[in-house]
Amino acid sequence: MIKNVGIVGAGQMGCGIAQVSAVSGYKVHIYDISADRIEAGLATINGNLARQVSSGKMTDEERKKALSLIKGSADLNDLSPMDLVIEAATEDETVKRKIYGQVCPVLKADAILATNTSSLSITRLASATDRPERFMGIHFMNPVPVMKLVELVRGIATEEGTFSSAKQFVTALDKTITVAEDFPAFIVNRILLPMINEAIYTLYEGVGSVEAIDTAMKLGANHPMGPLQLADFIGLDTCLSIMQVLHDGLADSKYRPCPLLVKYVEAGWLGRKSGRGFYDYRGEVPVPTR
Numbered sequence: 001m002i003k004n005v006g007i008v009g010a011g012q013m014g015c016g017i018a019q020v021s022a023v024s025g026y027k028v029h030i031y032d033i034s035a036d037r038i039e040a041g042l043a044t045i046n047g048n049l050a051r052q053v054s055s056g057k058m059t060d061e062e063r064k065k066a067l068s069l070i071k072g073s074a075d076l077n078d079l080s081p082m083d084l085v086i087e088a089a090t091e092d093e094t095v096k097r098k099i100y101g102q103v104c105p106v107l108k109a110d111a112i113l114a115t116n117t118s119s120l121s122i123t124r125l126a127s128a129t130d131r132p133e134r135f136m137g138i139h140f141m142n143p144v145p146v147m148k149l150v151e152l153v154r155g156i157a158t159e160e161g162t163f164s165s166a167k168q169f170v171t172a173l174d175k176t177i178t179v180a181e182d183f184p185a186f187i188v189n190r191i192l193l194p195m196i197n198e199a200i201y202t203l204y205e206g207v208g209s210v211e212a213i214d215t216a217m218k219l220g221a222n223h224p225m226g227p228l229q230l231a232d233f234i235g236l237d238t239c240l241s242i243m244q245v246l247h248d249g250l251a252d253s254k255y256r257p258c259p260l261l262v263k264y265v266e267a268g269w270l271g272r273k274s275g276r277g278f279y280d281y282r283g284e285v286p287v288p289t290r
């Protein structure tokens with residue numbers, strides 16, 4: 001029975017998962033290497049919950065209750081009482097493997113370890129843990145409090161009990177589940193990221209400006225965000241990692257990452273989270289960078 005949920009990585013996804021878990025009554029502990037990140041993450045969660053109170057979707061009592069269920073620290077040992085730990089650190093296999101090496105010795109023998117990876121092989125990540133049978137993918141969508149879907153992905157060794165516990169947990173968060181096989185980028189990102197990459201090629205080849213491309217897809221295809229706006233929202237580093245996993249994993253040149261995406265990431269222009277990507281977010285309103 002899952003009661004205590006640990007989160008590794010206090011970024012946009014880790015904090016979103018922490019928020020919805022606490023709102024559903026789970027005790028949550030967020031771990032990140034940076035204490036400042038945890039503090040910023042808790043402030044974001046508080047802001048999100050306060051907005052829900054002002055819009056009448058939650059009472060102030062409920063906000064306080066949810067906040068009281070969330071703790072955070074930069075000490076890995078605090079994850080030891082957890083029944084389920086969801087790793088939501090940077091989309092980089094080396095980083096994730098290193099985290100599993102550090103986290104596994106701290107966890108209870110029967111604890112489930114899950115990853116929120118957007119694209120990486122669950123079976124390969126499981127091999128870096130001491131518990132492949134209690135390891136799987138629980139892939140939330142961004143922004144977690146708003147998006148209804150969660151993809152569940154089994155690795156080759158994932159036991160049925162692990163899968164059913166994860167399913168029960170995700171259902172308790174009032175999310176809808178789809179099950180994806182363990183192939184590069186699963187379902188959503190296998191389809192979404194090539195579309196975003198194509199939008200970046202469209203920009204790179206001068207077919208349209210940032211604004212023209214986003215307006216075209218918002219008004220011409222009824223997408224809630226333009227593809228370049230969405231890329232900035234996801235994070236351009238994450239978009240590039242996903243395209244690299246698709247390109248390497250499926251060995252098809254149709255997945256080659258656009259050189260302009262590579263250039264933006266090399267410049268540290270990672271989108272909203274770094275203040276600049278296809279738009280510059282440092283002023284009052286986002287301004288296209290091309």
Ligand SMILES: CC(=O)CC(=O)SCCNC(=O)CCNC(=O)[C@H](O)C(C)(C)COP(=O)(O)OP(=O)(O)OC[C@H]1O[C@@H](n2cnc3c(N)ncnc32)[C@H](O)[C@@H]1OP(=O)(O)O
Pocket residue numbers: 048051052055057117118140141142143144145146147188189192224225230234238
């Ligand atoms: C990369 C991966 O591995 C997988 C992925 O996640 S891919 C990305 C998937 N996500 C998407 O495609 C998102 C596409 N965009 C959208 O659906 C919408 O633009 C959006 C839901 C993000 C915002 O919707 P909107 O109507 O433009 O904005 P807005 O009216 O301000 O917000 C709607 C609600 O969302 C909430 N919201 C918006 N952004 C939020 C955020 N970042 N965090 C938390 N809540 C947020 C708002 O508070 C608001 O809530 P209430 O209705 O309770 O007031």
Ligand SMILES: NC(=O)C1=CN([C@@H]2O[C@H](COP(=O)(O)OP(=O)(O)OC[C@H]3O[C@@H](n4cnc5c(N)ncnc54)[C@H](OP(=O)(O)O)[C@@H]3O)[C@@H](O)[C@H]2O)C=CC1
Pocket residue numbers: 008009010011012013014031032033034037087088089090091092095099116117118119139140141142233234235238273
């Ligand atoms: N962005 C999105 O739309 C979605 C992302 N995902 C996946 O979720 C995961 C997280 O993405 P996202 O939240 O966007 O990324 P962010 O960059 O917002 O957050 C990642 C966090 O992990 C931290 N981190 C890095 N290394 C470690 C470590 N060794 N131990 C603990 N924490 C660490 C980072 O700290 P620092 O910044 O200091 O390095 C940062 O706080 C990725 O696997 C991504 O693919 C899944 C669905 C949607």
